[in-house]
Amino acid sequence: MPLLRDYIAEHERATNYGGEAVRALDRGEHGQAHELLVAMAEELRSHWLGEENGLFAVMGTDDLYAQHIAPLVQEHRELDALLESVDLSDPDDRDRVRKAVFDLHEHIAKEEDGLFPASLTALDGDEWDAAMSGWREAHPGKSMIGRG
Ligand SMILES: [Fe+2]
Ligand SMILES: [Fe+2]
16 A cells, blocks of 8 residues: 555654664764754654544544544654754753654554554545545655655
8 A cells, every 4th residue: 555655664764863863862973863853853744744634534533543543643742842842962851862762663563563454454445545635735746655
């Protein structure tokens, strides 16, 4: 499914930036870590919009899935707030970044091992179209992987 492949590619880019940012922090290169976190935030903000207005909006009309989606959206907001306010000169914030990058992997696992496989059987053709149009609105001018 092209939409899921795009989401997964976005996850990989975001976690790569996050991992590199943590390694930069470990080396004491806070400027580089900051740049990597900016890149991660940029990747994630369009990703979150694409999920929340795409797949989550469509699946969330089902109460069963809505229960799983609400905490995922909450985690998006929490990480967004951290990325907005983070001060890498503060050791507590550096620890928060390390934990957030770790937690992001858990968040992604809940999507890739839970919600995404469930969507393959839950959604019909019109619902996939609606989910994909949510993604397109979040990524103006970009094409989905494998869809030219
Ligand atoms: Fe997410
Ligand atoms: Fe995601």
